Amino acid sequence: MAKPVSRAAAGRRSILLGVATTVATALFASARGQAPDPLASWSDGPAKRAILDFVRATVDRVPPEDRIATFDQDGTLWVEHPVYTQAMFALERLHALAPKHPDWKDREPFKAVLANDAAAMAKFSERDWAEIVFATHAGMSQDEFVGIVGQWLATARHPRFGRLYTELVYQPMREVMDYLRTNGFKTYIVTGGGQDFVRTYAQKVYGVPPEQVVGSSIATKYEIRNGRPELMRLPKLFFDDDHAGKAVGIDLFIGKRPYAAFGNSTGDREMLEWTGAGDGTRLKIAGAP
Amino acid sequence: MAKPVSRAAAGRRSILLGVATTVATALFASARGQAPDPLASWSDGPAKRAILDFVRATVDRVPPEDRIATFDQDGTLWVEHPVYTQAMFALERLHALAPKHPDWKDREPFKAVLANDAAAMAKFSERDWAEIVFATHAGMSQDEFVGIVGQWLATARHPRFGRLYTELVYQPMREVMDYLRTNGFKTYIVTGGGQDFVRTYAQKVYGVPPEQVVGSSIATKYEIRNGRPELMRLPKLFFDDDHAGKAVGIDLFIGKRPYAAFGNSTGDREMLEWTGAGDGTRLKIAGAP
Numbered sequence: 001m002a003k004p005v006s007r008a009a010a011g012r013r014s015i016l017l018g019v020a021t022t023v024a025t026a027l028f029a030s031a032r033g034q035a036p037d038p039l040a041s042w043s044d045g046p047a048k049r050a051i052l053d054f055v056r057a058t059v060d061r062v063p064p065e066d067r068i069a070t071f072d073q074d075g076t077l078w079v080e081h082p083v084y085t086q087a088m089f090a091l092e093r094l095h096a097l098a099p100k101h102p103d104w105k106d107r108e109p110f111k112a113v114l115a116n117d118a119a120a121m122a123k124f125s126e127r128d129w130a131e132i133v134f135a136t137h138a139g140m141s142q143d144e145f146v147g148i149v150g151q152w153l154a155t156a157r158h159p160r161f162g163r164l165y166t167e168l169v170y171q172p173m174r175e176v177m178d179y180l181r182t183n184g185f186k187t188y189i190v191t192g193g194g195q196d197f198v199r200t201y202a203q204k205v206y207g208v209p210p211e212q213v214v215g216s217s218i219a220t221k222y223e224i225r226n227g228r229p230e231l232m233r234l235p236k237l238f239f240d241d242d243h244a245g246k247a248v249g250i251d252l253f254i255g256k257r258p259y260a261a262f263g264n265s266t267g268d269r270e271m272l273e274w275t276g277a278g279d280g281t282r283l284k285i286a287g288a289p
Numbered sequence: 290m291a292k293p294v295s296r297a298a299a300g301r302r303s304i305l306l307g308v309a310t311t312v313a314t315a316l317f318a319s320a321r322g323q324a325p326d327p328l329a330s331w332s333d334g335p336a337k338r339a340i341l342d343f344v345r346a347t348v349d350r351v352p353p354e355d356r357i358a359t360f361d362q363d364g365t366l367w368v369e370h371p372v373y374t375q376a377m378f379a380l381e382r383l384h385a386l387a388p389k390h391p392d393w394k395d396r397e398p399f400k401a402v403l404a405n406d407a408a409a410m411a412k413f414s415e416r417d418w419a420e421i422v423f424a425t426h427a428g429m430s431q432d433e434f435v436g437i438v439g440q441w442l443a444t445a446r447h448p449r450f451g452r453l454y455t456e457l458v459y460q461p462m463r464e465v466m467d468y469l470r471t472n473g474f475k476t477y478i479v480t481g482g483g484q485d486f487v488r489t490y491a492q493k494v495y496g497v498p499p500e501q502v503v504g505s506s507i508a509t510k511y512e513i514r515n516g517r518p519e520l521m522r523l524p525k526l527f528f529d530d531d532h533a534g535k536a537v538g539i540d541l542f543i544g545k546r547p548y549a550a551f552g553n554s555t556g557d558r559e560m561l562e563w564t565g566a567g568d569g570t571r572l573k574i575a576g577a578p
Contacts, residue, residue, distance in 0.1 A: 199544050210544030222533035244511035255499030
């Protein structure tokens, strides 16, 4: 048994030991050519093991152009509570636009939103939500919409965490996206949310370029305004990229079956099923990291 | 004045001079770091100069992720006469399917096709063509359709040239696609033709992967057949990627404005207009190379 040491000395020794251990581990890893853990935030468990096994099994066998991984967004890559971020955008935008629409304060579903009537809003039908989305997402050009969303995301804060929404991204999912990209995979977001909404920040927040964001969309119309061509946003659903729509959207936009898919809800079931039905090794991760 | 030499000697000297000149030019080009002409099949003229000038002007200024070039297909990249290749596929497929549809021989527009009645076919309306397309392009899974198209393309021959359709590609356009890719551009096909049809051969024929083919599409439906998920092709237009639809399709699938666009017909007008309306240097090429 070692002699008792003073608390200060013991503390100092622990720190030094800690440093020495870290350095030794790093040297050892480096000597063996080991990279640091690419999924450091993941707890050691079946999901992490499945991802590591999947990459090992596919990286030498699947040609680079076929290495496709798809990710749901809401609840998978970033926070989805208390409501979807895009729903929050629509509600706040409705308040901002209300002065120009005096009839809204007497007309549902707008009336409930403007009165902050949470009980009424909890009972909104899909049709009510569609009205709110069209009132806030249509009637402007694509360029104008991008500007409006960008301005909102730069200032709006999550009601519980008080942070920008774009900061409420799950670190383990960033890691798995990076890890797959490092191994030659192309990462796509396949979201039930608005394609144009997500495209405004996907590059900056997830490293995913616009052409790799597949989502729901409203119709646009080509028009010449003041001598310039514009794409005007219409109050009409064009494509519903949710549930079976996710498999349809993957085929439509990518034209290849993913080797890996990540989701967290029933809206992702068909995407995972479609991915899993491919031959060879496929990875389906359902649920939070 | 030099002494006259025999024809044979003169001929030999010319050959040697020719060889020497070629070698000298090659050495000189190599010493100056010059590559061979990347657009060797193009005649020296305004179009070729515009392409070379465009690449010089953009390659150091436009970030790689924004270097997007879009190409119409029929009449721009490959032959479109006497009729679109895909129309030829539809007509030949109709003949192949006729034994299973005895009613077709008495029902227009099928009757005219099966009777090879060119005069009647020349008067087909858009609706007639839609009926022919749905009868030949729907009612099977995506996988089955890819197989049918692949088999047809491997054997069908152009009525005038007697060659496979995939061999009737314009060499100058192959060169400009390669040249742009060498300079970091991503090349997309944006076609009024069928997206799934073109995707079956675009990688092999043009070096363009499926996700970079934007085209017209019919609706698909996710279904479980014999325990396996399938995307079934429905007799219903989903997206018409022609005229204004080309600008809409570019925004929908790519989400970025092209820096260069190539077309040959009125169906490409809005794509060229949309491309040209971007800031900085943009390239619009309309017409055959």
